[in-house]
Amino acid sequence: MHPDTTSSRAPLRRDPRWRLGLVAAVATLLGVSGASAQTPAVTATTSPIAGVDATLVNDIVIGSRILAEFGVLDGFGHVSARHPTNPNRFLMARSLAPALVTADDIMEFDLDGNAIDARGRAVFLERFIHGEIYRARPDVMSVVHTHSPGVIPFSVSKVPLQAMYHNPAFLAAGVPIFDIRTEFGATDMLVRNAAIGKALARSLGDKTVVLMRGHGDVTVGPTVKAAVFRAYYTDVNARLQAQAIALGGEPTYLTAEEGAKADATNLVVIDRIWNLWSMKITGASK
Numbered sequence: 001m002h003p004d005t006t007s008s009r010a011p012l013r014r015d016p017r018w019r020l021g022l023v024a025a026v027a028t029l030l031g032v033s034g035a036s037a038q039t040p041a042v043t044a045t046t047s048p049i050a051g052v053d054a055t056l057v058n059d060i061v062i063g064s065r066i067l068a069e070f071g072v073l074d075g076f077g078h079v080s081a082r083h084p085t086n087p088n089r090f091l092m093a094r095s096l097a098p099a100l101v102t103a104d105d106i107m108e109f110d111l112d113g114n115a116i117d118a119r120g121r122a123v124f125l126e127r128f129i130h131g132e133i134y135r136a137r138p139d140v141m142s143v144v145h146t147h148s149p150g151v152i153p154f155s156v157s158k159v160p161l162q163a164m165y166h167n168p169a170f171l172a173a174g175v176p177i178f179d180i181r182t183e184f185g186a187t188d189m190l191v192r193n194a195a196i197g198k199a200l201a202r203s204l205g206d207k208t209v210v211l212m213r214g215h216g217d218v219t220v221g222p223t224v225k226a227a228v229f230r231a232y233y234t235d236v237n238a239r240l241q242a243q244a245i246a247l248g249g250e251p252t253y254l255t256a257e258e259g260a261k262a263d264a265t266n267l268v269v270i271d272r273i274w275n276l277w278s279m280k281i282t283g284a285s286k
């Protein structure tokens with residue numbers, strides 16, 4: 001037996017998770033399910049928003065949690081979806097860390113960022129990112145805003161973010177950078193009103209991603225799955241591009257034509273990775 005065995009077991013026993021695991025195991029053996037009765041379900045079988053299918057609400061929850069799990073979102077950032085039948089509304093969580101979002105936290109907003117049924121719940125300050133992009137881009141059905149660590153260097157650098165490989169192929173169409181200072185001078189960098197949201201939407205233009213100087217990024221898509229996929233792969237691409245540049249020489253990036261073709265393929269096969277992500281969050285495959 002390894003001499004460290006005893007000393008390594010002691011911290012394990014002090015770790016409260018060890019006790020919780022034991023309690024859960026005993027509860028399972030006894031058929032007791034008290035914990036699940038007190039803890040809100042992560043996803044819903046019945047939608048908390050009238051007229052909206054639970055699947056869409058659950059996609060927002062899964063997207064929020066999976067981006068948190070991979071470090072694309074931390075305590076901040078958000079995932080939203082346009083209302084499926086009222087294009088002048090969108091759905092996003094109350095102000096809450098993305099890793100903690102459950103179906104019951106999803107709220108409905110108008111494009112000005114007013115909550116339809118607030119019931120005293122706090123809302124995200126930067127909800128104007130979402131409302132103004134939905135207003136400017138009728139094709140967009142989901143918006144993700146992150147402060148992902150990978151993209152920050154490219155938001156402040158003259159080196160453009162470019163598509164390294166097929167999964168982030170959407171980057172090959174071009175990646176604009178929104179500099180809040182250009183129109184609004186010295187601010188706290190946040191999209192805290194509709195005017196800044198409109199300026200950000202103008203910077204995004206017809207693209208699928210916009211970097212925000214000294215802040216983060218926004219990705220959009222025709223579905224929640226697509227916008228989340230793009231947020232994840234924008235971060236991965238940024239990290240890999242920095243590595244490729246560090247190798248020296250000049251990386252060979254995807255062309256715009258290659259990017260358009262690969263992006264179309266990605267949207268067809270997206271369920272493969274989404275189902276994996278969903279299984280990680282809900283413990284069940286679709």
Ligand code: MN
Pocket residue numbers: 076077126145146147190215216
């Ligand atoms: Mn932000």
